[in-house]
Amino acid sequence: MPITKVFSTEIERISILDEHGKFDEKLGKGLIPDKDLVKLYEAMVACRHLDEVAFRLQRSGRMGTYPQNMGQEANSLGAAYALANDDWLVPCYRENCGLFWRGVPMEMVLLHWMGDERGNAIPRELFCTPLAIPIGTQMLHATGLAWAAKYRGEKRIACTFFGDGATSEGDFHEACNFAANLDIPVIFFCQNNFWAISVPGKIQCSAPTLAQRAVAYGMKTVQCDGNDLFAVVKCVRDAAEFTRSTGKPHFIEGVTYRLGDHTTADDARRYRDAAEVEMWKTRDPITRLRAFMKERKLWDDSKEGSLKERVEKEVAAAVERAETIAAPNRTDFFDSMYAEIPEDLRLQRDSTQTHGLGENPSQLDGVEVRKLDHPEHAH
Amino acid sequence: MANLTLVQAINLALVQEMEKDDRVIILGEDVGPNGGVFRVTEGLHKRFGAHRVVDSPLAESGIIGTSIGLAMAGLRPVPEIQFDGFLGPAYDQLCSHAARMRTRTRGAFTVPITVRVPVGGGIHAPELHSDSPESIYAHQPGMKVVMPSSPYDAKGLLISSIRDPDPVMFFEPKRIYRAFREEVPEDEYVIPLGRARVVCEGGEMTVVSWGASVVQCMQAIERTGRSIELIDLRTIYPFDMAAVEASVKKTGRCVIVHEAPKTCGFGAEISARIMERCFLHLEAPVQRVAGFDTVMPYYKLELDYLPDASRIARAIEETAAY
Numbered sequence: 001m002p003i004t005k006v007f008s009t010e011i012e013r014i015s016i017l018d019e020h021g022k023f024d025e026k027l028g029k030g031l032i033p034d035k036d037l038v039k040l041y042e043a044m045v046a047c048r049h050l051d052e053v054a055f056r057l058q059r060s061g062r063m064g065t066y067p068q069n070m071g072q073e074a075n076s077l078g079a080a081y082a083l084a085n086d087d088w089l090v091p092c093y094r095e096n097c098g099l100f101w102r103g104v105p106m107e108m109v110l111l112h113w114m115g116d117e118r119g120n121a122i123p124r125e126l127f128c129t130p131l132a133i134p135i136g137t138q139m140l141h142a143t144g145l146a147w148a149a150k151y152r153g154e155k156r157i158a159c160t161f162f163g164d165g166a167t168s169e170g171d172f173h174e175a176c177n178f179a180a181n182l183d184i185p186v187i188f189f190c191q192n193n194f195w196a197i198s199v200p201g202k203i204q205c206s207a208p209t210l211a212q213r214a215v216a217y218g219m220k221t222v223q224c225d226g227n228d229l230f231a232v233v234k235c236v237r238d239a240a241e242f243t244r245s246t247g248k249p250h251f252i253e254g255v256t257y258r259l260g261d262h263t264t265a266d267d268a269r270r271y272r273d274a275a276e277v278e279m280w281k282t283r284d285p286i287t288r289l290r291a292f293m294k295e296r297k298l299w300d301d302s303k304e305g306s307l308k309e310r311v312e313k314e315v316a317a318a319v320e321r322a323e324t325i326a327a328p329n330r331t332d333f334f335d336s337m338y339a340e341i342p343e344d345l346r347l348q349r350d351s352t353q354t355h356g357l358g359e360n361p362s363q364l365d366g367v368e369v370r371k372l373d374h375p376e377h378a379h
Numbered sequence: 380m381a382n383l384t385l386v387q388a389i390n391l392a393l394v395q396e397m398e399k400d401d402r403v404i405i406l407g408e409d410v411g412p413n414g415g416v417f418r419v420t421e422g423l424h425k426r427f428g429a430h431r432v433v434d435s436p437l438a439e440s441g442i443i444g445t446s447i448g449l450a451m452a453g454l455r456p457v458p459e460i461q462f463d464g465f466l467g468p469a470y471d472q473l474c475s476h477a478a479r480m481r482t483r484t485r486g487a488f489t490v491p492i493t494v495r496v497p498v499g500g501g502i503h504a505p506e507l508h509s510d511s512p513e514s515i516y517a518h519q520p521g522m523k524v525v526m527p528s529s530p531y532d533a534k535g536l537l538i539s540s541i542r543d544p545d546p547v548m549f550f551e552p553k554r555i556y557r558a559f560r561e562e563v564p565e566d567e568y569v570i571p572l573g574r575a576r577v578v579c580e581g582g583e584m585t586v587v588s589w590g591a592s593v594v595q596c597m598q599a600i601e602r603t604g605r606s607i608e609l610i611d612l613r614t615i616y617p618f619d620m621a622a623v624e625a626s627v628k629k630t631g632r633c634v635i636v637h638e639a640p641k642t643c644g645f646g647a648e649i650s651a652r653i654m655e656r657c658f659l660h661l662e663a664p665v666q667r668v669a670g671f672d673t674v675m676p677y678y679k680l681e682l683d684y685l686p687d688a689s690r691i692a693r694a695i696e697e698t699a700a701y
């Protein structure tokens with residue numbers, strides 16, 4: 001037989017609580033204890049509220065550009081919940097909810113977008129890397145982090161997050177290839193929100209799923225409804241178990257949607273249909289879970305009311321902490337460059353100048369320099 | 380004649396070159412219906428169609444690598460890299476291929492691409508949205524590097540860059556994208572690459588700069604009230620040493636200003652050339668006011684990093700007194 005079939009595959013899609021409120025008892029039963037479910041719901045509501053507040057902070061000039069996470073909360077949250085607390089979380093910038101669940105203080109994320117590096121100084125015991133700005137790069141770091149765990153014989157795995165757009169970058173493919181071929185226990189979690197700023201998904205991938213990108217690397221893969229917290233928890237739990245026990249990587253495509261603009265610098269109305277956004281609002285992970293909890297008598301309007309109050313306080317306190325932190329020292333960016341500051345750089349720091357006469361004023365000994373009476377620039 | 384911002388002037392140059400020459404095509408992230416994140420390509424997708432204004436996959440190496448192929452086949456691609464800090468993945472294609480193609484094929488293949496990149500700080504942008512990488516590319520033989528400091532120059536320089544037979548890095552200082560307007564002729568004109576502009580004449584000292592720093596230099600010069608000759612290099616490579624030399628021979632003193640870190644910044648090259656050509660004319664050591672040798676800090680401290688009028692003015696005064 002001259003033509004034989006050497007390979008074929010199928011991609012599974014996991015959905016447990018769908019947008020119509022239909023719950024798959026077989027897959028969903030016992031997946032998340034009620035008490036946890038309530039906490040997870042509350043975490044999503046808090047994250048959503050932070051997004052709204054951050055948006056207003058940016059608009060009123062109190063914060064720089066900020067990327068809202070709105071609509072995508074269940075992805076990183078479900079993952080952070082399903083993973084062990086000392087598994088690495090290697091985020092992009094739409095994983096606030098998972099980072100907060102892990103314990104990253106809200107104000108750190110705010111500080112980052114307020115133009116302050118202290119927002120990246122995440123305590124090491126949280127096993128979270130800072131937000132990644134260059135798209136598609138952090139998956140290689142996750143692969144290295146997981147590799148180190150394997151090297152040391154630890155049970156720790158890594159889970160890295162990235163968007164649909166990021167799967168176009170070469171680094172993404174290199175990360176998959178390293179992890180698959182060197183047997184590295186890392187989970188690649190792609191948040192497919194269908195847009196990379198204004199560029200639609202079909203420009204990034206012509207295959208019907210992003211999940212199948214992994215197939216070419218010989219990597220296990222699955223697609224899940226990323227707006228369904230149950231489905232995310234199940235997929236990440238299964239993937240983590242596989243990854244931990246085999247040492248091999250696993251890919252997850254979370255199908256989700258960015259309900260807001262790309263960032264506060266963007267206006268999504270320029271390139272996408274209002275109808276599309278409206279349709280996705282009906283699939284919102286938060287309203288879906290709330291309806292489910294109400295139906296199961298885990299939730300009611302009075303609980304919602306008191307949650308709202310608590311969340312407003314929590315977010316306001318985080319904003320307060322971010323805004324009242326002491327102004328950074330103007331020497332901070334020198335002092336943190338190297339373990340030990342090179343002499344040349346110390347001269348720049350101490351003189352606040354780069355020109356040779358300013359760095360080394362002794363060259364001007366005995367020379368009269370006219371002083372201009374204008375202030376150094378104001379902050 | 381219209382009163383245009385730098386963004387509008389670049390847009391006008393793109394429109395006019397695309398109308399004139401169907402080999403000119405644009406590709407990059409969000410350059411299509413969205414008109415680019417800074418709206419530089421606004422309206423072009425509608426006007427010229429999706430085959431000439433192409434939203435590409437999110438991959439800088441891909442954008443430049445395919446531009447090289449397009450150019451080798453005779454087109455004139457004008458790829459956009461969304462921000463300075465995202466040139467990283469494109470570096471290999473730019474330096475290992477675009478810059479070398481002509482010489483390694485002894486002219487059989489050439490790469491006439493114009494890579495547009497918004498650069499520089501001062502707009503409160505996030506991390507990796509504020510770098511000034513011009514000297515990296517000036518250091519790569521085979522590359523031309525351009526950075527306008529005004530709307531008028533931007534239009535004329537971009538047209539020259541697109542028509543240039545070799546690869547050009549066209550760096551657009553985003554801090555002055557919309558900071559001021561200038562009369563920009565509707566009619567076609569070009570500003571040749573490699574020719575500096577004397578912004579103002581003076582006899583006491585020469586200040587050399589480019590990009591958004593030119594504006595800071597003008598403020599500093601005004602503060603000192605001195606007779607200073609300000610030279611806007613406009614093209615970083617090949618740069619107009621003749622203009623610098625003539626001025627420094629006249630003034631005997633020189634301060635060079637740029638946003639990029641001092642060490643190995645392009646100011647170092649100019650300073651060395653002045654030593655080679657003007658040594659006996661110098662009254663004071665050549666001074667550089669530059670970014671510090673640190674990573675560009677996040678925006679809370681970016682004004683502490685960027686050379687501003689007071690730092691420049693101080694260097695001018697000290698150089699004058701020396």
Ligand SMILES: Cc1ncc(C[n+]2csc(CCOP(=O)(O)OP(=O)(O)O)c2C)c(N)n1
Pocket residue numbers: 094133134135136162163164165166167191193195196197258262408437439461465468
């Ligand atoms: C290497 C690189 N190129 C370009 C950008 C500019 N940029 C920021 S976000 C973005 C789109 C990302 O899309 P996707 O990966 O789908 O993530 P999403 O924002 O949709 O969550 C682009 C092009 C960047 N940050 N890094």
Ligand SMILES: [Mg+2]
Pocket residue numbers: 163164165191192193194195196197
């Ligand atoms: Mg996306």
